[in-house]
Amino acid sequence: MTDIKTDVLIVGTGPAGSSTAALLSSYGIDNVLINNYSWLAGTPRAHITNQRTMEVLRDLGKEVEAEAYLHATEQDLMGENIFCTSLAGEELGRMKSWGKHPNSRAEHLLSSPSFMNDLPQTFMEPLLYKTACSRGTQSRMSTQYLSHIEDEDGVLSTCLDKLSNKEIKIRSKYLVGADGGNSKVAENIDLPFEGKMGVGGSMNILFKADLSKYVAHRPSVLYWVLQPGADIGGIGMGLVRMIRPWNEWLIVWGYDINQPAPKVDKDFATKVARDLVGDPELEIDLLSVSTWTVNNMYAKKMSKGRVFCAGDATHRHPPSNGLGSNTSIQDGFNLAWKLAYVIKDKAGAELLDTYSIERSPIAKQIVTRANQSIAEFGPIFEALGLTDTQDPVKMKKNMDERKQNSPKAEKQRQALREAIAFKKYEFDAHGVEMNHRYKSNSVLTEGDKEPEFKKDKELFYQPTTYPGARIPHAWVYDKTGVKHSLLDLCGKGNFSIFTGIGGEEWLKAAKNTETQLGIKIQCNIIGPDQDFEDHAGEWSSIREISDSGLILVRPDQHICWRSKDMISNSSEKLMDVMKKILHKR
Ligand SMILES: Cc1cc2nc3c(=O)[nH]c(=O)nc-3n(C[C@H](O)[C@H](O)[C@H](O)COP(=O)(O)OP(=O)(O)OC[C@H]3O[C@@H](n4cnc5c(N)ncnc54)[C@H](O)[C@@H]3O)c2cc1C
Secondary structure, X not given: OOOEEEEEEEEOOOHHHHHHHHHXXXXXXXXXXXXXXXXXXXXXXXXXXXXHHHHHHHHHOHHHHHHHHHHOEEHHHOEEEEEEOOOOOOEEEEEEOOXXXXXXXXXXXXXXXXXXXXOOHHHHHHHHHHHHHHOOOEEEOOEEEEEEEEOOOOEEEEEEEOOOOEEEEEEEEEEEEOOOOOOHHHHHOOOOEEEEEEEEEEEEEEEEOOOHHHHXXXXXXXXXXXXXXXXXXXXXXXXXXEEEOOOEEEEEEEEOOOOOOOXXXXXXHHHHHHHHHOOOOOOOEEEEEEEEEEEEEEEOOOEEOXXXXXXXXXEEOOOHXXXXXXXXXXXXXXXXXXXXXXXXXXXXXXHHHHHXXXXXXXXXXXXXXXXXXXXXXXXXXXXXXXXXXXXXXXXXXXXXXXXXXXXXXXXXXXXXXXXXXXXXXXXXXXXXXXXXXXXXXXXXXXXXXXXXXXOOOOOOOOOOOOEOEEOOOOEEEOOOOOEEEHHHHOEOOEEEEEEEOOOHHHHHHHHHHHHHHOOOEEEEEEOXXXXXXXXXXXXXXXXXXXXXXXXXXXXXXXXXXXXXXXXXXXXXXXXXXXXXXXXXX
16 A cells, blocks of 8 residues: 655655755755654764855755855865874874965866855755755655665665654655665665775764864864874864864764774763864753764665765765765765756657766775775874873973974974874865766767866866766856856756857757757856856856857756867757657667
8 A cells, every 4th residue: 555655755854865955956856855763863973065066056946055154164274284192282284275375266266166164964954955945846754764675667675764653664765775874774775885894983072162262263163182092993183073163073983993982971972072072171052962983885776776875875985175064965976967857858768877887986986085084084193103002101201302402303393394284184175075977878079089187186176068068157248248157057956057168059059959858957158248158268268168169967967968169060969869868769
C-alpha cells in the first residue's frame, strides 16, 4: 500500500538534501523531503562557504544569496589565520587565508559575482530548507528512511513515522539519499567505497564567551593552537573557531582513535577551553559537546538505478579546506536539473548516469585534499622541533630556539615561515573550489584540446570555456548600463547560449531547437548595440571563441559545447548537439 506519492523522495534535510529540494521545487518538480530528527542542524558544523556555493544560492534567487550574506560573517573578518601557543599566548605566525591576501582577493573578485563568507550550518540549512518548502517541497520531520525496493517505474520506500511509530510507504520515481556520513541509502544500494572511516578522533566543544580582547585586532575564523597533544587525532592542531564574532566559539580538539572516545563533560570542556584560550580563569557558557571521527572515504559510484546519493553520503572527510557542505550543495546543483529534465520527458534517462560520472571524481578529489591538509600541519611541528616530544618544558625549549641569533635559528625561522605559508593548500585553495571540469557524454568536446593549467590548479582558478568547465564570470552591461554577470544570464533550470555579432544564426538555431525539443534556451548576444555590451572587454578576454562563435551552457552553468566560429549548418548542428547532451533520440 502506498501512503504518499511524489516524483522525488529526498532523504535528509542537510545541505545536500535541502539544496536538491530547493532546486527541484524551483524547477517545478514535485518532491518530498524527510528528516530523521525533529528539526534541522543543531550545531554549526559547516561554515566556510565558497564562491561556487554562493553562485548556486544566487541561481536560486538573488534574495536567497542576499539572505545568506545577512547572516554570514563577511570575508574581511575571515582571514588572519593565526598559529599560536594559545589565544593569550605567543603568536607563532599567520597565513592570510580565504581571500584575505590582496592578490588572492583580486582573484576572487575576478572569478565570481559572489563572495566567500562564513555561514554556520545552523543558518545555511534553514535558508535552503525554507527556500525548498516555500517553493513547493512537502517536508516531513521525525520521519526515518528504513529501506526501499525498486521496480521498473519507480521506488517504494519504507519509512518510520516517529510520532506515531507507524511505518509509511512513499512511492517516488526517484530516490535521493542525502542522509549524511552514515547513509542508510548508500548502504542499501551497496555503493562501492574506497578508503577508511575513523582515521582520527575529534571532539567539538561549542560555547559562548567574549574573547574580543584576544582576537578582534586579528580577525579570523580559525585560530590554531599548538599545545601538548595538539597533533593527536583531530584535524592537525587544536582549533578555536569563531562561530559569531567574537562571542561564540567552537573548539575542535583531537583524541587518540585507538582509545575509547573521552567523556566530554562540563569540567573537561572548560579545561580544554581555558588551555586553548590561555586564560585559567575563563568562564564559558557551554552550549554543546560531541565527539566525531575523521574519515577518509569516497564513493566510486554515486548512484544505482533510480537511486542517487549526494553529499557526505558519498564523500566522508575532515572539515579541512571547508569543502563538505559546499560540495554537497554542488552535488545537488548537478543532479537536480537532470532529474527535472528526465521527469519532464525532456531528456533520456541516460542523462542521469552522468551525475555519478561527473561528480564522483570530485568526491575523490576533495576527500584526498582534505585528508592531505591534515598531514600538511606536520612541517610546522617539525620546524618548531616538536615531533619527538610531548613534554611541555622540552616543547617550549625547542620552540624558543628559533629566537636565538644563530644560523641554526635563522634556518628554523625560515622553515617555520615556509611551513605556515604552505598551508595555503588548505586555507586559500581557490582552484580546488572553482576549477571543476566535468567529463561525460553530456559534455561534448569534439576533439577540442583541453587547456593546460598555467598555474597550480589547486591554488588558482583558471577561467576557460572548454566544455565541462563552469562558464567564467565576466561583467557585461545591458542597454540601461546595469551590469550583469554571465552567471546571471544562464542557469535557473534552462540551457543558455552566448554569442556575438555575426552569431545571429545561432539565435535562429536555438529557436528551432526550442520548438523541436520543447525546452527553453536563453539567448544572449554580446556586442556593441546588442542586448549586452562588453564595455571593459572582460568577456572577450576569456571567451576563447570568435564574435560569431557559440558557447552552450547547461542549467548547472557548466559549458557543454562550444563552436569557435559560425558554421554553415548551425541549426542542424545545435539540434544534434542538444539531442546528444540530453540523450534524446
Ligand atoms: C566541525 C566541522 C566543521 C565543518 N566545516 C565545514 C565547512 O567549513 N565547510 C563545509 O563545506 N563543510 C564543513 N563541514 C562538513 C559539513 O558539515 C558536511 O559536509 C555537511 O553537513 C554534509 O551535508 P549533507 O547534507 O550531505 O549531510 P548532513 O548534514 O549530515 O545531513 C544528513 C541529513 O540526513 C538526515 N538523515 C540521516 N539518516 C536518515 C534516515 N535514515 N532517515 C531520514 N533522515 C536521515 C539527517 O537527519 C540530516 O538531516 C564541517 C563538519 C564539521 C564536523
